[in-house]
Amino acid sequence: MIAPKPLRADSPRSERSSPGTQLLLRYLQSLPPYRWTQSRLVKWGLTGRSAAVAVPYFWLLLFFLVPFLIVLKIAFSDTQIAMPPYQPLFQWAGEKVLTIKLNLGNFLFLVEDNLYWKAYLNSVKVAAISTVLCLLIGYPMAYAIARADATRRNMLLMMVILPFWTSFLLRVYAWIGLLKTNGLINNFLMWVGVIDQPIVMLQTDFAIYVGIVYSYLPFMILPLYSNLEKLDLTLLEAAADLGCRPFKAFLKVTLPLSKPGIYAGSMLVFIPAVGEFVIPSLLGAPESLMIGKVLWTEFFSNRDWPVASAVAIALLTLLVIPIGFLMHLQNEEARAARR
Amino acid sequence: MNTRIPIFRTASLVLGFAFLYIPILSLVVYSFNKSRLVTVWGGFSTQWYGRLFQNEQILDAAWLSLKIAATTATGATILGTLAGLTLARFGAFKGRALLSGMTTAPLVMPEVITGLSLLLLFVALEQLIGWPQGRGQTTIVIAHITLTMAYVTVIVQSRLSTLDDSLEEAAMDLGARPAKIFFVITLPIIAPALISGWLLAFTISLDDLVITSFVSGPGSSTLPMVIFSKVRLGVSPDINALASIMVLIVTIGVVLAGVMLSRQEKRRQKDMALAAGTSTK
Numbered sequence: 101m102i103a104p105k106p107l108r109a110d111s112p113r114s115e116r117s118s119p120g121t122q123l124l125l126r127y128l129q130s131l132p133p134y135r136w137t138q139s140r141l142v143k144w145g146l147t148g149r150s151a152a153v154a155v156p157y158f159w160l161l162l163f164f165l166v167p168f169l170i171v172l173k174i175a176f177s178d179t180q181i182a183m184p185p186y187q188p189l190f191q192w193a194g195e196k197v198l199t200i201k202l203n204l205g206n207f208l209f210l211v212e213d214n215l216y217w218k219a220y221l222n223s224v225k226v227a228a229i230s231t232v233l234c235l236l237i238g239y240p241m242a243y244a245i246a247r248a249d250a251t252r253r254n255m256l257l258m259m260v261i262l263p264f265w266t267s268f269l270l271r272v273y274a275w276i277g278l279l280k281t282n283g284l285i286n287n288f289l290m291w292v293g294v295i296d297q298p299i300v301m302l303q304t305d306f307a308i309y310v311g312i313v314y315s316y317l318p319f320m321i322l323p324l325y326s327n328l329e330k331l332d333l334t335l336l337e338a339a340a341d342l343g344c345r346p347f348k349a350f351l352k353v354t355l356p357l358s359k360p361g362i363y364a365g366s367m368l369v370f371i372p373a374v375g376e377f378v379i380p381s382l383l384g385a386p387e388s389l390m391i392g393k394v395l396w397t398e399f400f401s402n403r404d405w406p407v408a409s410a411v412a413i414a415l416l417t418l419l420v421i422p423i424g425f426l427m428h429l430q431n432e433e434a435r436a437a438r439r
Numbered sequence: 440m441n442t443r444i445p446i447f448r449t450a451s452l453v454l455g456f457a458f459l460y461i462p463i464l465s466l467v468v469y470s471f472n473k474s475r476l477v478t479v480w481g482g483f484s485t486q487w488y489g490r491l492f493q494n495e496q497i498l499d500a501a502w503l504s505l506k507i508a509a510t511t512a513t514g515a516t517i518l519g520t521l522a523g524l525t526l527a528r529f530g531a532f533k534g535r536a537l538l539s540g541m542t543t544a545p546l547v548m549p550e551v552i553t554g555l556s557l558l559l560l561f562v563a564l565e566q567l568i569g570w571p572q573g574r575g576q577t578t579i580v581i582a583h584i585t586l587t588m589a590y591v592t593v594i595v596q597s598r599l600s601t602l603d604d605s606l607e608e609a610a611m612d613l614g615a616r617p618a619k620i621f622f623v624i625t626l627p628i629i630a631p632a633l634i635s636g637w638l639l640a641f642t643i644s645l646d647d648l649v650i651t652s653f654v655s656g657p658g659s660s661t662l663p664m665v666i667f668s669k670v671r672l673g674v675s676p677d678i679n680a681l682a683s684i685m686v687l688i689v690t691i692g693v694v695l696a697g698v699m700l701s702r703q704e705k706r707r708q709k710d711m712a713l714a715a716g717t718s719t720k
Contacts, residue, residue, distance in 0.1 A: 153529065155518065156518045156522035156538070163582075167559060170559045244448035260459070262690070263460070265642050267645075267646045267666075268648075271463065274463060277679075314462070317458075371547040372549055375552060395551045395552075399555060423544060
C-alpha cells in the first residue's frame with residue numbers, strides 16, 4: 101500500500117490562486133493581531149458558521165418578531181391627534197416611578213361594536229367557503245397532473261404556476277372586466293340567449309369567491325400534487341385485483357392517503373384569505389365586511405392606529421391555531437423526508 | 440382500465456386551465472381595443488400602448504418598482520440562502536424551531552398584519568434612534584426582503600435536503616475550510632435554486648401592494664399603488680396595455696428560465712450517470 105498523499109498541503113486547488121496572494125495571505129494569517137482576533141472570535145462562538153446563523157436570525161427577529169410586540173403595545177395605548185397618533189404606554193412619572201397605562205378600551209370597543217364581530221365572522225365564512233371551492237377545483241386538477249405522463253407533467257405544473265408569476269393585482273383587475281354588468285360574461289350569455297337581462301355579479305359575495313379561488317388555486321394544487329405524485333400505485337392495483345371499483349378505490353385508498361396534502365393546501369388558502377384586502381375592495385360591494393378591509397380603513401381613513409393594532413392582534417389570535425397546524429404539518433413532512 | 444376516468448381527468452384539466460387563463464387572455468385581447476369602453480369591441484388599435492408610454496406617472500412608478508424589486512431580490516437571496524443553509528445543514532441548534540417558524544410564518548401571514556407591524560416598527564425606530572428617517576425606498580426594501588426571504592429560504596432548503604451531503608463531506612475530509620466548501624461546492628450546486636429564488640423574490644416585490652402601501656412615504660408610489668388607485672375608479676384600457684406587457688415579459692422570462700434549468704438538470708443527471716458508471720468499473 102502506498103501511503104496517502106498529504107492532500108492538504110499540495111491539493112491542486114490551492115495552486116490556482118497566484119503564489120503572491122498565497123504568500124500575502126499566509127503572512128497576514130501569521131501576524132499576532134490576526135491570530136488574536138481569530139482566537140477571540142472563536143472563543144465568543146463567532147465563527148463563520150455562527151455568523152451564517154446569526155444574520156438571518158437577527159433580521160427576522162428585528163423585522164418580523166419585534167414588530168408584533170410593538171403592535172401589541174400600541175393596541176393597548178390611547179389615540180391622540182398627533183404624529184404618531186397614539187400615546188406612549190410607558191411614562192416616567194416623577195422619579196424612578198414607571199407608570200404603565202394599559203388601555204383595554206380598544207379591545208372593549210372591538211367587542212362592543214357589532215361591525216367588528218360581523219367582519220370577523222364574514223371573513224372566516226368567506227375564507228372557509230373559498231377554501232372548499234379551491235379544493236373542489238384543485239383536487240381533480242392535481243390528481244390529473246399527478247397521473248399524467250412524466251413528460252407532460254412538468255409542463256402542466258408550469259402552466260399552474262405561470263399565472264402566479266403575473267401580477268396578482270392585474271389578475272384580480274381582469275375579473276372586473278369579465279364580471280361587470282356589461283362585461284364579457286353577461287354579453288356572452290345574452291348573445292347565446294341563456295339570459296335576457298344581465299346578472300349582477302360584480303360587487304357581490306360571488307365575485308369575492310371567484311377572486312379568491314382564482315388567486316389562490318395554485319397554492320391548493322401544488323401541495324396536493326406533491327402528495328398525490330408520491331402515492332404508491334401498487335396499492336390501487338391491489339384494490340383493483342380484489343375487485344374494488346376505481347371510484348371506490350379512490351375513496352378508500354387515494355383520498356385518505358392524500359389527507360396531508362389536503363390539509364396543507366387548505367391552510368395555505370384559508371390563512372391569507374381571511375385577511376385578504378385587495379380582492380374584497382376591488383370585486384366586493386363597498387359595504388362588504390372583511391376584516392382586512394376594516395383594518396385598512398381604520399388605519400388609512402380613520403387614522404386610528406391603536407384600533408387598527410387591536411384589530412390586527414385579534415386577527416392574529418384567530419389565525420394562531422391554523423398557522424400552528426400548518427407548521428406542524430410541515431415539520432411532519434420534513435421528518436418523513438429525512439427518514 | 441375504465442375509460443371514463445381519463446375523460447374526467449382531461450375535462451378537469453381543460454376547465455381548470457380555462458379558468459386560470461381566460462381572464463389573462465381577455466386582458467391582452469382588450470388591450471388592442473379601439474373603444475374606450477373596455478368590454479365593447481371597437482376595432483383593432485394600439486393607441487393604448489402609445490398612451491401608456493406617455494404617462495409619466497406610470498413610467499416613474501414602474502422605474503421605482505423595478506429598482507426596489509432588484510435590490511429586494513438580491514438581499515432576500517443572500518439572507519434566504521443563509522437561512523436555508525442553516526436549516527438544512529446545521530442540524531439541531533438552540534433556537535432552530537424559532538428560526539424555522541419565523542421563515543414559514545411570513546408566507547401565510549395576512550399582508551395587512553405584516554404591513555401594519557413593520558410600519559409601527561419603523562415609526563418606533565425613528566423615535567428611538569432616528570433611523571430610518573421618514574419612509575420611502577429604504578423602508579419598502581426592508582419590508583419586501585422580510586417578506587420574500589421566506590420564499591428563498593424554502594426553495595434553498597428543499598433543494599439542499601434533496602441533495603446528499605457526501606460531496607461536502609468529501610471536501611471536508613480533504614481539509615477544505617467550511618467557507619471554502621460553501622463557495623466552491625455548495626453554491627454552484629444550488630445555483631439554479633438561487634436563480635429561481637431571486638426571480639420569485641423579484642416578482643413578489645414588483646407586485647406587492649398592501650405591505651408597500653403601509654411602509655411607503657410621500658413621493659414613493661410604486662407601480663401597484665398607482666395601478667390600484669386607477670383601477671379603483673374603474674376599468675381603463677391603458678392598464679390592460681400595461682398588463683399585457685407584463686404578461687409578455689413574465690412568459691418570456693419563465694419559459695427561458697424553465698428551458699435553462701431543465702437543460703442544466705439534464706447535464707447534471709448525465710454527469711451523475713457518468714460518474715456512477717466510472718466508479719463501478
